[in-house]
Ligand SMILES: Cc1cc2nc3c(=O)[nH]c(=O)nc-3n(C[C@H](O)[C@H](O)[C@H](O)COP(=O)(O)O)c2cc1C
């Protein structure tokens with residue numbers, strides 16, 4: 001069909017060296033995330049790929065929006081009965097992945113996942129635009145639906161129903177916190193000799209920092 005052999009870029013914008021990194025990976029994440037957020041060429045720095053392992057043993061990846069990060073972990077919101085929700089309820093694990101091409105950087109996070117407290121999901125749900133709240137109510141995420149009109153009709157009905165009242169958060173919609181136990185920071189370098197620094201959690205407290213070959 002098409003030969004892409006010559007499609008390649010030289011990565012040379014920056015470097016990642018031990019003397020300049022933070023000892024805590026969340027602080028390192030914050031440095032890189034702020035840089036990505038402030039970059040006018042990156043439109044959604046908080047968009048991340050989330051991979052979960054399904055029952056056939058194969059990982060499946062989709063984008064979600066990171067909505068908060070703390071020293072404890074990374075929070076995103078979704079439907080608990082979706083495909084990703086089902087995998088997470090089974091394995092309690094996921095891999096989060098950020099790629100910011102303009103900075104020639106990727107971050108790979110392996111984490112244990114838990115649902116966040118219901119009151120926190122309520123708070124976030126009600127902070128969303130009303131249309132997105134209704135979207136979450138209307139959509140049986142990841143399930144087969146008869147056609148597009150099915151969603152549009154449901155949306156119209158609910159728009160009327162909740163015209164003057166608060167939309168209750170669906171029980172199956174809420175946040176997950178991904179508590180990291182391994183975080184890799186990757187900075188592209190010339191000659192494909194990229195910088196890779198990996199933080200691994202030891203004893204639930206300290207992070208071991210190592211350099212990996214590219
Ligand atoms: C940039 C981007 C951000 C997204 N953010 C979310 C999100 O925060 N939560 C969510 O449930 N789906 C989000 N989606 C949709 C998911 O990628 C996915 O289609 C949906 O969650 C169903 O995934 P699943 O069937 O694998 O569970 C986003 C899609 C894109 C492209």
Ligand code: PXP
Pocket residue numbers: 065077078128129132
């Ligand atoms: C299905 C779905 N849920 C949730 C979100 C996150 O959106 P918000 O910023 O409104 O929480 C998105 C973003 O694309 C989405 O597509």
